[in-house]
Amino acid sequence: MSKMALIDYNVDMIIYIESENTELKEKYNENFVREVVAFLNSSGGHIYLGIDDKGNIKGVSKVDETLKLISDCISDQIEPSPHNEVKNEIIYEDGLPIIVTSVSKGIRPIYCVKKYGFSSKGCLERLGTTCKEMTSEEIKYRYRQQFVDSDYMLQAPAKYAPLSFDMMKILLTSQGMHINENSFEASFNLKRMDGNYNLMAEILADRNMVPLIFVKFSGYDKASISQRSDYGSQSILLGYQKLKDRLIAENICKTDTKVRPRIDRYLYDMDSVNEVLVNMLVHNDWTISEPLVSFYADRIVFTSHGGLPHGVSIEDFFNGVSHPRNTVLMRVFLNMGIVEHTGHGVPTIVKKYGQKAFDIRDNYINVTIPFDKEVMALMPRVGTVEELPFIYNPLTLNEQMVMEELINNPELTYDELTGLTGLSRRTVSRVICSLIDKGNIERIGNNKKGYWKILK
Helix, strand or coil: CCCCEEEECCCCEEEECCECCEEEECCCCCCHHHHHHHHHCCCCEEEEECECCCCCECCCCCHHHHHHHHHHHHHHCEECCCHHHEEEEEEEECCEEEEEEEECCCCCCCCEECCCCCCCCCCEEEECCEEEECCHHHHHHHHHCHHHHCCHHHCCECCCCCCCCHHHHHHHHHCCCCCCCCCHHHHCCCECCCCCEEHHHHHHCCCCCCCCEEEEECCCCCCCEEEEEECCCCCHHHHHHHHHHHHHHHCCEEEECCCCCCEEEECCCHHHHHHHHHHHHHCCCCCCCCCEEEECCCEEEEEEECCCCCCCCHHHHHCCCCCCCCHHHHHHHHHCCCCCCCCCHHHHHHHHHCHHHEEECCCEEEEEEECCHHHHCCCCCCCCHHHCCHHHCCCCHHHHHHHHHHHHCCCCCHHHHHHHHCCCHHHHHHHHHHHHHCCCEEEECCCCCCEEEECC
């Protein structure tokens, strides 16, 4: 950390002065967040708490309390999250503690004070020794900069190391792609200019620290959680498939056998749900937070962060204009055959559920898929596999136990299923064969690296 200070060699002391990259504050106050945002939007700088604006050393009286205020400020008051760009340290001058908050130039084109949003009052930059509010034209200009067109996920650093990509390579090979080990990481832009892995690499890696949550509520609101499953901490490609399998497994079917051909009516349209799921992952702003799937008794809500990608209007969005927030991630999904990049996803959802399914805000998008009321009427409630009416779940008790475990973790082995269910290995083997015969599951991949795909 470099100090912006003058040294008087006659008295051998450091004189602190404010500058374009140095802010002096006697104590923490509500203007602290403005200083951080201004440095993020400029070239970075240091904030010294415990030194007044004339350079007099005052010290920080309550260090721990002040550090917590700074932490809460960074977590809750700035959009998007600048965790990787802000660091704190404690130094001592004249025996008094000084908190130094070092702010790097932001990896995103613009940051704001969250409660004011991307307005002039919320967007500030450092000009000399003061914070200057940006004009609306300046804010728009930043979004038109080339930096916006480059993928921010390639700039943000990974938080987890070391990283490997065996699952991604296996899945790409299964799509007929040839993997060149020497150029693999460069081909998918998995490293930053400094040679370290980026956020894109982390979410595609075999192991990571990125959650991907499916939470199931027992009623119509968040009052009571029935189940919480995390399909993260692994390649997003596998996480996507597991989330999709979970949604397929939860999709109850009502069959009318009185007509020919018979009519199957499902709790929700799986084609639309899959489009929502893909859009949620590809368009999410991963620097803000991870996406979330909330499963209620009467609907599913998919939450992605970041609002609409820059340059896409509401009208463009509903007309199917394809402008992914994460272009490299979209390319990976294209190579996997998961998405076609034809722009038909949103129109597919709108055709089935209408524009009212979308709640589009500046910082997030919620997509709500309501359940078919006739199918809902068949059940006292939507719950786990063993809670469904027997007529629509014609499985034995042992089959229901195994299915429940496979829904939660499709990678389970025979031995692991034996331990979890209490059944003998021979019984588990019979149950698996029966579930395959009934069309409930199928094996994807080999016995060592494959997984169970839930079909119904």
